Amino acid sequence: MQELSVRNLLGIKDITPQDIQLIFETADNFKDVLNRPIKKVPSLRDITIANVFFENSTRTRLSFELAEKRLSADVINFSSSSSSVKKGETLLDTVNNILAMKVDMIVMRHASPGAPHFLSRHIKANIVNAGDGTHEHPTQALLDAFSIREKYGEVAGKKVVIIGDILHSRVALSNIFALQKLGAEVMVCGPVTLLPKYIKELGVKVETDVRKALAWCDVANVLRIQLERQQMKYFPSLREYTLYYGIDKKMLDSLDKEITIMHPGPINRGVELSSDAADSKQAIILNQVENGVAIRMAVLYLLAAKQ
Amino acid sequence: MQKRLIVNHQLLDIMVLRLCHQLIENHGDFSDSVILGLQPRGRFVAQRIQSTLATILGKQVPTGFLDTTFHRDDFRRRETPLTANATKIDFLVEGKNVVLVDDVLYTGRSVRAALDAMIAYGRPASVELLVLIDRLYTRHLPIEATYVGRQVNSLQSQRVLVEWKDQQADEDNIWLITKTEE
Numbered sequence: 314m315q316e317l318s319v320r321n322l323l324g325i326k327d328i329t330p331q332d333i334q335l336i337f338e339t340a341d342n343f344k345d346v347l348n349r350p351i352k353k354v355p356s357l358r359d360i361t362i363a364n365v366f367f368e369n370s371t372r373t374r375l376s377f378e379l380a381e382k383r384l385s386a387d388v389i390n391f392s393s394s395s396s397s398v399k400k401g402e403t404l405l406d407t408v409n410n411i412l413a414m415k416v417d418m419i420v421m422r423h424a425s426p427g428a429p430h431f432l433s434r435h436i437k438a439n440i441v442n443a444g445d446g447t448h449e450h451p452t453q454a455l456l457d458a459f460s461i462r463e464k465y466g467e468v469a470g471k472k473v474v475i476i477g478d479i480l481h482s483r484v485a486l487s488n489i490f491a492l493q494k495l496g497a498e499v500m501v502c503g504p505v506t507l508l509p510k511y512i513k514e515l516g517v518k519v520e521t522d523v524r525k526a527l528a529w530c531d532v533a534n535v536l537r538i539q540l541e542r543q544q545m546k547y548f549p550s551l552r553e554y555t556l557y558y559g560i561d562k563k564m565l566d567s568l569d570k571e572i573t574i575m576h577p578g579p580i581n582r583g584v585e586l587s588s589d590a591a592d593s594k595q596a597i598i599l600n601q602v603e604n605g606v607a608i609r610m611a612v613l614y615l616l617a618a619k620q
Numbered sequence: 621m622q623k624r625l626i627v628n629h630q631l632l633d634i635m636v637l638r639l640c641h642q643l644i645e646n647h648g649d650f651s652d653s654v655i656l657g658l659q660p661r662g663r664f665v666a667q668r669i670q671s672t673l674a675t676i677l678g679k680q681v682p683t684g685f686l687d688t689t690f691h692r693d694d695f696r697r698r699e700t701p702l703t704a705n706a707t708k709i710d711f712l713v714e715g716k717n718v719v720l721v722d723d724v725l726y727t728g729r730s731v732r733a734a735l736d737a738m739i740a741y742g743r744p745a746s747v748e749l750l751v752l753i754d755r756l757y758t759r760h761l762p763i764e765a766t767y768v769g770r771q772v773n774s775l776q777s778q779r780v781l782v783e784w785k786d787q788q789a790d791e792d793n794i795w796l797i798t799k800t801e802e
Contacts, residue, residue, distance in 0.1 A: 316700045342704035346690065351740035354690035384690075614690075618701035 454487030469496030477536030714742030728763035
C-alpha cells in the first residue's frame with residue numbers, strides 16, 4: 314500500500330516523484346470511473362470539502378467541484394467577491410469560520426503567493442492549493458504532465474517548452490517542478506521582459522525565439538498573457554506579442570515533426586494561439602480538461618486518507 | 621506463522637471442475653450469463669473458471685474483472701489508502717445473469733462493495749456469488765454464496781491464502797494461516 318508523503322498539496326516543490334506516480338496511477342483508475350455509465354463512486358461520502366476562491370476561476374473551480382461530487386463528498390463553495398471578506402475579515406478568520414462548520418478539506422485559490430502555506434500552519438484540515446498568485450498551481454501541473462504521459466506513454470526524456478508569460482505564471486513554475494521531477498527536459502520561451510531574471514537557476518533552458526523553441530520540443534505548453542497581473546507594460550502591444558510569439562497552424566506545419574500543443578486555459582484566441590492551431594489534431598487542450606477531473610479526484614482521494 | 625494446507629492442487633482442480641458443472645446446470649451455454657472476478661484475488665479464480673468452462677463448453681464465456689476499491693466502506697479506517705486495481709469489463713452487464721467470483725468469502729463487505737460497483741455497468745437480470753472458500757460464522761453482512769468450493773471453520777486471527785501457479789507459486793494450493801507470537 315502506498316500513500317502520499319504530504320498531508321496538504323501546497324505545491325509540486327513539496328512532493329516527491331513517487332507521490333506524482335501514485336497520483337497518476339490513482340488518476341488512471343478514476344479516469345476509468347469517469348468513462349463508466351455511472352460516473353460516481355462513494356469513496357468520500359463522509360467528507361466535507363470547501364472550495365474557497367479568493368480569485369476568479371472557471372475551469373479549476375468547476376473541475377474541483379466535479380471531482381468532489383464524483384467522489385460523493387459534500388461540497389460548499391465560497392467566493393470572496395460575495396463574502397464578509399469585503400467587510401474586512403481576515404483570511405484565517407474566514408477559513409476558521411468555515412472549518413467551524415466541520416469541514417474536512419479546503420481547496421483554496423488566493424491572489425497572494427504562500428497563502429495556502431500560511432494557512433497550513435494554522436489549521437488541521439487538509440489543504441489543496443488551487444493557485445496562489447504567481448507562485449504555484451500544482452493540480453494544473455499534474456494534469457499537464459499526466460496528459461503528456463497519456464500521449465507519449467511516459468514523461469521522462471520528453472522535451473517540453475513553456476511559451477509565454479513565464480514571469481506571472483504559477484502554471485509555469487509548477488510545470489517546471491513537475492516535469493523535472495519526472496525526468497523531462499524543460500525550456501521556457503518568451504520575451505525577455507516576461508522571463509524571470511534567475512529562471513536558469515531552476516535548471517531550465519531559456520529561449521527567446523519561438524521558432525527555435527518549437528523546433529527543439531516535443532510538447533509546447535502555451536500560456537496566456539496575464540494582463541490582470543501585469544502592473545506595467547512588458548511589451549508594446551498584444552498585436553506585437555502575437556507577431557513574435559503567437560503560434561498558428563502554418564508555423565506548426567513548417568516544422569519537420571508533429572509536436573503536441575497544450576494550453577492550461579483560458580485561451581486568448583488569436584493572441585498566443587490561433588484558432589486553427591488550438592483546434593488542430595495536435596492540440597490536446599480538451600484532453601487536459603478531462604484529465605483535470607481525474608487528477609483532482611486522485612489528489613482529493615489520497616489526501617482524504619491522510620486525515 | 622503456521623501454514624496448514626486445507627486444499628491441495630488435485631483437490632482444487634476437482635473443486636473448480638465441480639463448480640463449473642454447477643454453473644452449467646444453472647446457466648446452460650452462458651448465452652445470457654457473464655463472469656466477474658473481484659479484484660485483486662478473485663481475478664485468478666475467474667480466469668480458472670473461464671478456462672475450465674471453455675474446455676467443457678468449447679466457447680469462451682465473457683469474463684471481466686471488477687475493482688471495488690472506491691466502493692469499500694473501510695476507506696479512512698485504514699492506516700494507508702486502498703490501492704485500486706484495473707477494472708476490465710468489455711461487455712454489457714445490463715440484463716445479464718452475473719456470476720461474481722472471489723477466492724474467499726469472509727465478512728461479506730467486499731461482495732457488498734462489488735454489488736455497488738457493478739451497478740455502474742448496468743442493471744443485471746440476476747446476480748450470483750461463487751467462492752472457493754466460505755469462512756463460516758464470520759459474516760458482518762447478510763451475504764451468502766450461491767456456489768461454494770469448500771466451507772472452512774476458522775478463527776478471526778487466521779486467514780485463508782489461495783495460491784496460484786499464475787502468481788509464481790509452486791502449486792495451486794489453499795492454506796489456512798495462523799499468526800503466531802514471535
